[in-house]
Amino acid sequence: MIESWRWYGPFDRIGLDEIAQTGATGIVTALHEIPYGEVWPRATIAARRDGIRKAAPGLDWNVAESLPIHERIKRGEGNLVALFANYRQSMANLAAEGIKVICYNFMPLLDWTRTDLQSPVRRGGTCLRFSSPRMAAFEVHMLKRAGAEADYLPETLTAAAIWFQQSSEADRDALLSSIMSGLPGAYDRYDVDGLRAALTLYEGIGRAELRANYARFLQEVVPTAEELGMRLCVHPDDPPRDILGLPRIVSNAEDIGWIMGAVDSTANGLTLCSGSLGANPANDVPAIARQFAPRIHFAHLRNVTKDPDGSFEEAAHLDGDTDMVDLIAALLAEERRRNEAGRADWAIPFRPDHGHEILSDADRDTHPGYPLAGRMRGLAELRGVIRALSHPKVSWA
Structure with a gap:
């Protein structure tokens, strides 16, 4: 090899x-x-x-x-x-x-998708992570995509709502930035309104x-x-x-x-x-x-x-x-x-x-x-x- x-x-x-x-x-x-x-x-x-x-x-x-x-x-x-x-x-x-x-x-539209770019690893260091609750929080509460709730388990939606309620504006900006990071070569990044328009x-x-x-x-x-x-x-x-x-x-x-x-x-x-x-x-x-x-x-x-x-x-x-x-x-x-x-x-x-x-x-x-x-x-x-x-x-x- x-x-x-x-x-x-x-x-x-x-x-x-x-x-x-x-x-x-x-x-x-x-x-x-x-x-x-x-x-x-x-x-x-x-x-x-x-x-x-x-x-x-x-x-x-x-x-x-x-x-x-x-x-x-x-x-x-x-x-x-x-x-x-x-x-x-x-x-x-x-x-x-x-x-x-x-x-x-x-x-x-998107390549690889992650919600966390620096999730802690048990013995030190960080890794990439995809969190279903955070992705649900993004889709349901930030993007407000119609029908998004049907793509997630009820317990995931509950966790998503809790995260969104407790999150700061900086937390939400970081989540959007993480989701947008999986675009190698495509250095234009969407904001929420831009992503919503692109999805149409x-x-x-x-x-x-x-x-x-x-x-x-x-x-x-x-x-x-x-x-x-x-x-x-x-x-x-x-x-x-x-x-x-x-x-x-x-x-x-x-x-x-x-x-x-x-x-x-x-x-x-x-x-x-x-x-x-x-x-x-x-x-x-x-x-x-x-x-x-x-x-x-x-x-x-x-x-x-x-x-x-x-x-x-x-x-x-x-x-x-x-x-x-x-x-x-x-x-x-x-x-x-x-x-x-x-x-x-x-x-x-x-x-x-x-x-x-x-x-x-x-x-x-x-x-x-x-x-x-x-x-x-x-x-x-x-x-x-x-x-x-x-x-x-x-x-x-």
């Missing part, structure tokens, strides 16, 4: 020289400064790649995360010919510069309509990926449940199976994100990995601990509710199968996804979920599991 590291380019407070010291060799990044829907110029891609190589010899840009999909494509709104053409041209420009793996998502653009779009729009996207771009020898890999919903009344359609094995079948091609693949899928109690993440192993082109490895009310928080990489050793064994078995079949791109790039803020991380003000020490701890733990399971004297399925 190829050890990789998420880097936000010029926006990142962690330097490439520091990343090199973690032992990672792949850089997962994007041209976040380019607005959604516009072409990523080949010269700009080459400059970013060359800058990575020059700043830290031994590092290389191996995964584009994300080449974002314009919201109009997700809504199926208007004439989309130019947007599809721009996406295909960006793909061609990436491929021309040697970047052949593209991670993307099809989550409407999705009125009338349910699960069936979103699936139809997604199928059209795949039909438009997967043939180009095949021609270019690229691997597209969709990222699961985070959390894997409807949010703000918006449908989520990449949340479980049934969803993934539909996506893989919508355009049945190796180029149409999956980013196996153990944390996103692991937040749904019904998801057996190692089993999902084995089921879709031939279509996994990239992996985000992290762990979560879930609560009965639907809340969850980021756990240490080898702790939490997902059996990370079993999951890694599944990925290594797929690598071995590909290698034995003579496939050139048999190795699966992965990155330690998210991490606790520990030690000096609190002083760095990095992107939420992306500290240096916490992710380096995660990478070291994952590396140890991979090394152990790869040892010739170890037998595993």
